[in-house]
Amino acid sequence: WDRTLVDMPGVATHCPYCALQCGMELRPAPATARPDQVEVAPRAAGGRRAALCQKGWTAAELLSSPERLRTPLVRRGRGAALRPATWDEALGVVATGIARAQEESGPGAVAVLGGGGLTNEKAYALGKFARTVLRTPNIDYNGRFCMSSAAAAGNRAFGLDRGLPFPMADIAEADTVLLVGSNVAETMPPFLRFLTAERPGDGGLIVVDPRRTETAARARLHLQLTPGTDLALALGLLHIAIVEGYVDREYVESRTTGFADVRPIVMTYWPERVERLTGVPVADQHEAVRLLAHAGRAMVLTARGAEQHAKGVDTVSAFVNLALALGLPGTPGSGYGCLTGQGNGQGGREHGQKSDQLPGYRSIEDPAARAHVASVWGVDPDSIPGRGPSATELLDALGRPEGPRALLVFGTNPVVSAPAAGRVEERLASLDLLVVADLVLSETAALADVVLPSAQWAEEDGTMTNLEGRVIRRRRLRPPPAQVRTDLEILAGLARALGHDAAIDTDPERVFDELGRASAGGVADYAGISYDRIDTEDGLFWPCPDADHPGTPRMFLDGFATPDRRARFVPVDHRPAVEDIDAAYPVYLTTGRVRAQYQSGAQTRRVPTLAAAAPRAFVELHPALAERHGIEDGDDVRVVSRRGSAVAPARLTDSIRVDTVFMPFHWPGAGRANTLTNPALDPTSRMPEFKVCAVRLELVA
Numbered sequence: 001w002d003r004t005l006v007d008m009p010g011v012a013t014h015c016p017y018c019a020l021q022c023g024m025e026l027r028p029a030p031a032t033a034r035p036d037q038v039e040v041a042p043r044a045a046g047g048r049r050a051a052l053c054q055k056g057w058t059a060a061e062l063l064s065s066p067e068r069l070r071t072p073l074v075r076r077g078r079g080a081a082l083r084p085a086t087w088d089e090a091l092g093v094v095a096t097g098i099a100r101a102q103e104e105s106g107p108g109a110v111a112v113l114g115g116g117g118l119t120n121e122k123a124y125a126l127g128k129f130a131r132t133v134l135r136t137p138n139i140d141y142n143g144r145f146c147m148s149s150a151a152a153a154g155n156r157a158f159g160l161d162r163g164l165p166f167p168m169a170d171i172a173e174a175d176t177v178l179l180v181g182s183n184v185a186e187t188m189p190p191f192l193r194f195l196t197a198e199r200p201g202d203g204g205l206i207v208v209d210p211r212r213t214e215t216a217a218r219a220r221l222h223l224q225l226t227p228g229t230d231l232a233l234a235l236g237l238l239h240i241a242i243v244e245g246y247v248d249r250e251y252v253e254s255r256t257t258g259f260a261d262v263r264p265i266v267m268t269y270w271p272e273r274v275e276r277l278t279g280v281p282v283a284d285q286h287e288a289v290r291l292l293a294h295a296g297r298a299m300v301l302t303a304r305g306a307e308q309h310a311k312g313v314d315t316v317s318a319f320v321n322l323a324l325a326l327g328l329p330g331t332p333g334s335g336y337g338c339l340t341g342q343g344n345g346q347g348g349r350e351h352g353q354k355s356d357q358l359p360g361y362r363s364i365e366d367p368a369a370r371a372h373v374a375s376v377w378g379v380d381p382d383s384i385p386g387r388g389p390s391a392t393e394l395l396d397a398l399g400r401p402e403g404p405r406a407l408l409v410f411g412t413n414p415v416v417s418a419p420a421a422g423r424v425e426e427r428l429a430s431l432d433l434l435v436v437a438d439l440v441l442s443e444t445a446a447l448a449d450v451v452l453p454s455a456q457w458a459e460e461d462g463t464m465t466n467l468e469g470r471v472i473r474r475r476r477l478r479p480p481p482a483q484v485r486t487d488l489e490i491l492a493g494l495a496r497a498l499g500h501d502a503a504i505d506t507d508p509e510r511v512f513d514e515l516g517r518a519s520a521g522g523v524a525d526y527a528g529i530s531y532d533r534i535d536t537e538d539g540l541f542w543p544c545p546d547a548d549h550p551g552t553p554r555m556f557l558d559g560f561a562t563p564d565r566r567a568r569f570v571p572v573d574h575r576p577a578v579e580d581i582d583a584a585y586p587v588y589l590t591t592g593r594v595r596a597q598y599q600s601g602a603q604t605r606r607v608p609t610l611a612a613a614a615p616r617a618f619v620e621l622h623p624a625l626a627e628r629h630g631i632e633d634g635d636d637v638r639v640v641s642r643r644g645s646a647v648a649p650a651r652l653t654d655s656i657r658v659d660t661v662f663m664p665f666h667w668p669g670a671g672r673a674n675t676l677t678n679p680a681l682d683p684t685s686r687m688p689e690f691k692v693c694a695v696r697l698e699l700v701a
């Protein structure tokens with residue numbers, strides 16, 4: 001190790017994990033410690049006090065982990081092991097493989113899969129690389145698995161999607177908060193204080209979740225619904241609001257359209273019917289509406305529990321309809337918002353790594369948007385490919401006769417995180433070329449023909465956009481190890497190897513400025529944001545169209561982003577889960593996260609403290625359900641769905657519904673929850689049905 005590292009000054013940055021993007025200070029450890037070690041301290045930032053969860057405190061351990069990749073790896077021939085290689089050799093193998101696939105099968109023979117943890121600069125560069133260097137329409141990212149349903153519902157109601165259209169501190173000031181499908185006590189613990197703040201009036205926190213999670217346990221009211229019935233519940237709550245006279249008539253008439261189309265559907269969801277569909281008692285439905293309607297300021301927040309369904313967009317729309325009927329969106333102190341999960345889940349969907357979008361959150365099918373972005377890229381608008389398939393469809397097409405033959409993966413691990421993950425493994429194995437850029441040898445990287453070691457968050461500069469739409473800086477503490485490159489350098493090197501010398505800049509600040517020009521005039525307009533302004537103004541909220549604009553912390557106060565400035569009610573109706581329980585598969589499975597792990601666990605499973613805190617998957621089930629199967633706490637349980645089976649120890653708790661089991665999805669191998677999940681897709685967002693499928697249980701003898 002280079003001992004001069006200890007002389008480097010500390011930097012103010014943010015956590016590498018979730019969308020809360022907590023502020024942190026990084027410092028080289030004192031000279032008495034190992035010189036490669038880095039100290040982490042919480043830092044007040046973005047109007048929030050200093051606080052980190054266990055994942056943040058331990059984030060720097062991965063910088064010096066023996067498990068991080070330190071050199072490119074190449075597999076020379078089918079069945080051969082991955083062996084160290086030089087960068088020239090590795091990039092040469094990739095360039096040759098891409099050229100061969102495209103010569104034989106056209107530009108679409110190569111696909112790209114990105115991630116919601118990539119910085120804005122990387123997400124932008126990846127989209128530009130795919131469209132200008134590879135000229136392929138086949139690019140999408142793992143945000144499809146995260147917030148795409150809320151994004152689609154937000155767009156159709158408000159004309160714009162920003163996770164929280166208000167600063168998160170506003171949530172603490174609301175009298176009542178309805179939180180649908182989120183366990184922030186485990187996923188983003190510092191956020192909990194906004195939900196559990198003292199609320200002086202007769203309001204409180206209402207949590208909708210099939211499990212009495214740590215978050216639900218702190219709520220005034222917990223609506224413990226059957227998995228897959230959130231949409232019916234939302235319709236039922238709006239029914240009560242109408243019948244009880246809680247609808248804000250003046251708001252609905254002056255600021256919205258479409259209420260008349262929603263009303264007839266909602267009126268068929270009388271409380272007793274909703275109780276039969278959802279399991280939520282009539283009295284609790286009434287109490288939830290009363291708490292929301294009597295609040296001076298109220299908020300409706302959704303997250304993955306409502307969104308990760310094949311009817312996720314309609315489910316979110318139903319909750320948005322409820323919020324609109326009560327006059328909340330665009331009213332100071334009130335509103336609707338989505339809690340984005342991944343570190344750059346918000347920015348990651350704004351800058352062009354999504355199959356249907358160009359930078360600035362523009363439609364790739366809009367001729368004016370194509371012309372504008374083409375002018376920034378210096379290409380012919382007609383050369384920009386059209387809309388490509390969503391992530392799940394892209395993965396399913398790999399290696400098929402008309403599908404891509406090569407795949408480049410940046411910042412995601414679909415072998416663990418994609419639905420029906422066993423099928424994903426089969427598709428990856430059928431490729432001519434799989435290239436993975438990652439920090440560690442993830443389960444996806446282990447299948448690759450070429451693995452490119454990429455820098456970690458403390459080794460490069462960049463920006464992230466947190467869950468409230470605030471653009472913030474990540475700062476480099478020190479350079480990456482000698483044979484490790486940043487993703488921008490990797491993309492630039494690949495572009496050069498493919499004959500495009502100047503396509504991708506390697507300087508993050510210049511890339512950000514280019515991103516700003518490309519986004520100018522778009523929905524997510526970053527044109528007025530610069531590294532200097534982020535530094536001096538503690539982050540900036542988009543849209544921020546010019547250097548004199550102060551940014552936009554609170555949206556929709558003067559109107560919505562629709563042509564008539566009114567929000568739209570969207571008529572939606574309940575339908576059962578794609579796969580309901582039956583005699584063969586009589587139990588619901590739902591999935592989620594635990595406090596000490598993050599997403600596919602590729603990073604956090606390699607942090608010793610976190611691995612010790614949460615070493616393996618488990619199956620959470622009610623004692624009554626366990627007794628029916630002769631299962632005791634700690635017994636290995638086989639969970640079987642129509643797509644495969646997973647085995648993990650039983651964890652008995654009466655905090656879960658008796659008809660439901662829960663598995664966290666962070667682990668590969670026998671305990672891989674996503675072996676079981678259903679790849680059925682939402683027709684609009686293409687979100688898979690992660691949150692509910694039918695399974696049966698077997699005690700492993």
Ligand code: SF4
Nearest residue numbers: 015018021022053056
């Ligand atoms: Fe990092 Fe999220 Fe934990 Fe904050 S809550 S420290 S951003 S993982």
